[in-house]
Amino acid sequence: MLKFIVRRLMQLVLVVFVLSILLFAWLRALPGGVVSAMLGERATPKSRAALTEALGLNEPIPVQYLNFLERAVQGDFGVSTGVQTGRPALDIFLERFPATIELSVVALVLAISLAIPLGYLSARRSGGIIDNASILGSLVGVAVPVFFLAFLLKYWFAVELGWLPVSGRQSIGNATSVTGFFVLDGILTREWDAAWDSLKHLILPGIALASIPFAMIFRITRASVLDVLDEDFVRTAQAKGLSHRVVRGRHVMRNALLPVVTAVGLQMGLLLSGAVLTETVFNFGGVGSALEEAFRERDYPVLQVIVLVAAIAYVLVNLLVDILYALIDPRVRP
Amino acid sequence: MSMRKSAPLAAAAAVALVLSACAESERDGSGGGGGEGGSTFTFGAAGAPEVFDPFYATDGETFRITRQIFEGLVEVKPGSAELGPGLATEWEPSEDGKDWTFTLREGVQFSDGEPLNAEAVCANFERMANQNEAAQSGPAEYWAYSTGGFGKDSLYDGCKVEDEQTVVISVKRATSKFPALLSLSSFAMQSPKALEEGNANNVKTQGQGFVYPENSKNPVGSGPYLFEEYDEANKTVTIVRNDDYWGEKAKTEKIVFKIIPDESTRRQELEAGSIDGYDLPNPVDWKGLEEAGNKVEIRDPFNILYMGLNPESNPKLKDVKVRQAINYAIDRESLVSSQLPEGASAASQFMPEAVKGYNKDLEPYPHDVDKAKQLLKEAGAENLTLQFAYPSQVSRPYMPNPQKIHEAIANNLEAAGITVKATTKPWNGGYLDNVDAGQYDAWLLGWTGDYDSADNFVGTFFGNASANDFGTVEAGYGEQLAKELAEADGTVDEEERATKYEELNKKIAEEYVPGAPISHSPPAIVVSEDVEGLVTSPLTAEHFDTVTVGGE
Numbered sequence: 001m002l003k004f005i006v007r008r009l010m011q012l013v014l015v016v017f018v019l020s021i022l023l024f025a026w027l028r029a030l031p032g033g034v035v036s037a038m039l040g041e042r043a044t045p046k047s048r049a050a051l052t053e054a055l056g057l058n059e060p061i062p063v064q065y066l067n068f069l070e071r072a073v074q075g076d077f078g079v080s081t082g083v084q085t086g087r088p089a090l091d092i093f094l095e096r097f098p099a100t101i102e103l104s105v106v107a108l109v110l111a112i113s114l115a116i117p118l119g120y121l122s123a124r125r126s127g128g129i130i131d132n133a134s135i136l137g138s139l140v141g142v143a144v145p146v147f148f149l150a151f152l153l154k155y156w157f158a159v160e161l162g163w164l165p166v167s168g169r170q171s172i173g174n175a176t177s178v179t180g181f182f183v184l185d186g187i188l189t190r191e192w193d194a195a196w197d198s199l200k201h202l203i204l205p206g207i208a209l210a211s212i213p214f215a216m217i218f219r220i221t222r223a224s225v226l227d228v229l230d231e232d233f234v235r236t237a238q239a240k241g242l243s244h245r246v247v248r249g250r251h252v253m254r255n256a257l258l259p260v261v262t263a264v265g266l267q268m269g270l271l272l273s274g275a276v277l278t279e280t281v282f283n284f285g286g287v288g289s290a291l292e293e294a295f296r297e298r299d300y301p302v303l304q305v306i307v308l309v310a311a312i313a314y315v316l317v318n319l320l321v322d323i324l325y326a327l328i329d330p331r332v333r334p
Numbered sequence: 335m336s337m338r339k340s341a342p343l344a345a346a347a348a349v350a351l352v353l354s355a356c357a358e359s360e361r362d363g364s365g366g367g368g369g370e371g372g373s374t375f376t377f378g379a380a381g382a383p384e385v386f387d388p389f390y391a392t393d394g395e396t397f398r399i400t401r402q403i404f405e406g407l408v409e410v411k412p413g414s415a416e417l418g419p420g421l422a423t424e425w426e427p428s429e430d431g432k433d434w435t436f437t438l439r440e441g442v443q444f445s446d447g448e449p450l451n452a453e454a455v456c457a458n459f460e461r462m463a464n465q466n467e468a469a470q471s472g473p474a475e476y477w478a479y480s481t482g483g484f485g486k487d488s489l490y491d492g493c494k495v496e497d498e499q500t501v502v503i504s505v506k507r508a509t510s511k512f513p514a515l516l517s518l519s520s521f522a523m524q525s526p527k528a529l530e531e532g533n534a535n536n537v538k539t540q541g542q543g544f545v546y547p548e549n550s551k552n553p554v555g556s557g558p559y560l561f562e563e564y565d566e567a568n569k570t571v572t573i574v575r576n577d578d579y580w581g582e583k584a585k586t587e588k589i590v591f592k593i594i595p596d597e598s599t600r601r602q603e604l605e606a607g608s609i610d611g612y613d614l615p616n617p618v619d620w621k622g623l624e625e626a627g628n629k630v631e632i633r634d635p636f637n638i639l640y641m642g643l644n645p646e647s648n649p650k651l652k653d654v655k656v657r658q659a660i661n662y663a664i665d666r667e668s669l670v671s672s673q674l675p676e677g678a679s680a681a682s683q684f685m686p687e688a689v690k691g692y693n694k695d696l697e698p699y700p701h702d703v704d705k706a707k708q709l710l711k712e713a714g715a716e717n718l719t720l721q722f723a724y725p726s727q728v729s730r731p732y733m734p735n736p737q738k739i740h741e742a743i744a745n746n747l748e749a750a751g752i753t754v755k756a757t758t759k760p761w762n763g764g765y766l767d768n769v770d771a772g773q774y775d776a777w778l779l780g781w782t783g784d785y786d787s788a789d790n791f792v793g794t795f796f797g798n799a800s801a802n803d804f805g806t807v808e809a810g811y812g813e814q815l816a817k818e819l820a821e822a823d824g825t826v827d828e829e830e831r832a833t834k835y836e837e838l839n840k841k842i843a844e845e846y847v848p849g850a851p852i853s854h855s856p857p858a859i860v861v862s863e864d865v866e867g868l869v870t871s872p873l874t875a876e877h878f879d880t881v882t883v884g885g886e
Contacts, residue, residue, distance in 0.1 A: 032764040041780075044479070047475065054468060054539055079545055159602045
């Protein structure tokens with residue numbers, strides 16, 4: 001197992017290295033860039049040239065990349081040229097990261113806690129009302145773009161009904177940041193109002209973001225439970241007169257959950273792409289909205305950090321999923 | 335359905351109930367934003383501020399904040415583009431227009447207790463003029479652009495203390511932009527002590543960006559508000575009333591700038607009552623916002639949208655008749671009424687009416703397709719094909735929807751027999767670069783003035799003969815026009831200078847025709863119905879100290 005983990009971690013280093021080259025080359029190959037973003041309509045050829053030289057943008061791209069790599073291995077990923085000019089890109093990422101984690105966890109918990117029971121129920125009562133309604137719901141989840149759902153939710157529940165806040169992570173004046181996870185901060189500092197306020201800000205974006213994993217997890221659970229219910233060992237267990245709870249828990253769900261775990265792992269990676277849109281619609285100050293802002297401003301250092309760390313997170317999550325998988329199903333242990 | 339199976343439904347219903355209950359209490363709060371009561375003005379900002387040292391900033395979102403904290407020697411009179419007293423109560427040029435004597439306001443202190451005197455003013459100017467290499471290459475952009483650069487390139491020639499309240503600032507040549515450029519937010523006076531302690535000039539490059547010194551995080555000015563906090567995780571900037579302010583104290587205790595990049599979200603936040611106003615509402619929303627009880631304040635336009643023409647890229651454009659034909663082909667009036675917001679007008683010249691030197695006798699080119707066709711025929715350019723570009727991913731005050739404006743103009747050109755090849759690029763994704771590199775035959779761009787000076791418009795566009803987007807030298811009149819512009823700019827007498835610019839505007843419109851001035855669009859700002867006292871500025875440079883919220 002340890003060997004397996006070490007091998008995967010080495011793969012991770014390789015993946016990140018290759019990705020950093022591709023990313024660096026791709027960003028620099030895009031038209032426009034930081035010079036026009038910083039100077040705007042005012043740019044004269046003289047000021048353009050001065051800025052290009054000062055930032056080392058006139059060097060060949062491989063040289064620029066090596067300079068970047070040299071600094072990056074020392075923990076310096078450059079400073080923002082747009083979102084918050086002059087601040088280290090990594091700091092911006094770290095500051096925004098808790099928001100995205102908070103949002104993703106809420107979305108995933110929402111999705112899992114709805115999708116798995118519903119998937120199970122749908123399979124047990126295949127063709128029934130719950131089954132049909134859930135399938136329809138999951139179809140909507142897959143078919144409706146997340147930003148559109150986000151927009152509808154915001155319009156109805158925040159603007160029209162006024163039940164929930166329109167955007168942001170907290171109402172103004174409610175912040176006491178300890179960890180950066182605002183709900184947790186409210187609990188830690190016993191500022192219940194602040195915790196509740198932050199939670200309210202999470203509900204709509206959480207639901208919007210949950211729509212993607214919900215649909216996927218629901219359908220996989222349903223299909224998987226249907227398969228397992230047909231298996232001989234379930235019939236045997238039932239025939240043996242085992243209690244309903246034991247059959248459901250130990251026999252059906254344990255086996256049915258295997259593909260679900262994989263699906264959840266993959267969904268966690270997809271959450272970031274959903275978060276870009278959700279966070280933008282809800283002005284939720286996370287990594288997703290930072291990515292969008294950085295792209296608009298051609299803020300390459302921030303873009304690079306976000307994409308690279310997201311890639312690392314994605315690979316690590318998948319590693320975790322594999323480990324978890326192995327724990328649930330001894331047959332696949334490496 | 336058993337109890338257990340209906341649990342999710344019950345839970346959902348319970349959540350909905352709780353939510354609706356808490357929504358009631360949320361709505362009880364005052365409209366003052368964030369439940370802080372009426373003494374807070376909460377403003378939706380479209381972007382994050384760059385740095386809080388205005389000298390290193392170039393963006394409107396930074397200036398919107400620093401404008402409340404800092405003051406310049408010269409300020410723009412509230413509600414207009416005209417210059418008025420700031421920290422200097424009056425100023426007088428020498429006869430040759432090179433030495434300017436400023437009389438400083440008595441009894442002004444920076445918020446750290448330092449006095450505003452002649453020495454403090456000179457400290458500021460010396461600081462601005464003496465930037466290190468890193469700052470000169472980009473961050474000190476406003477100085478570089480407005481004064482021509484640093485050292486021998488700079489317009490600035492020195493600062494002299496006459497007495498405690500009198501200071502003389504010298505420039506190398508008489509120019510219309512001095513002292514107008516002192517009204518720019520970038521050149522506001524900062525506490526010399528804070529500049530020194532904050533190591534203000536220590537800009538460094540790091541990797542492919544700039545790092546700013548401590549001073550840029552801790553602004554100390556003399557204005558009606560003090561900087562309190564930039565909450566980066568929550569995306570808010572808070573400033574509070576300066577109780578020691580020399581003038582009338584600010585009406586609200588606090589202003590919170592809530593950074594909301596998405597325009598529709600800003601509108602919804604206003605509708606939900608969690609902000610009290612925001613800038614540049616989309617013209618299509620103006621009516622709806624007003625119907626909902628908000629105040630959409632339309633400013634006087636201080637901008638120009640133009641279609642640039644580049645004879646280097648398309649040699650047929652070297653012929654002035656072709657350029658005139660394009661001007662006749664454009665139906666400005668219908669463009670203005672169909673694509674631009676209320677209050678917009680067709681342009682006859684490359685500057686708005688508010689600027690001294692505007693020629694009131696000039697009329698916009700009439701829409702005359704036959705004349706256009708005839709001119710094209712005379713020029714032997716009946717089969718003219720024009721690559722005509724517009725930017726995407728952008729909305730500017732002078733150009734709310736570039737694509738639609740482009741479509742309308744392209745239709746006009748086609749009607750006159752010109753074949754249009756439309757092309758587009760994102761604003762920051764190559765458009766500005768390509769315009770600058772002369773890659774388009776024709777393109778849409780515009781300008782919002784920095785201050786009331788003809789030089790800031792026509793001088794910016796055509797003043798540099800060797801490098802401008804219009805290829806004026808290629809078209810044959812570039813050197814001459816640049817010379818004439820410099821002469822007008824250097825005229826000390828204001829009336830005489832205005833007359834020269836008026837004549838020049840006529841010449842540009844009729845003889846030189848570097849492009850087609852299209853329109854002036856008024857940008858709007860919107861506030862909720864309980865906001866009073868906002869004085870709008872054509873330069874979009876509002877001071878918020880007169881604003882009250884909810885009658886408090």
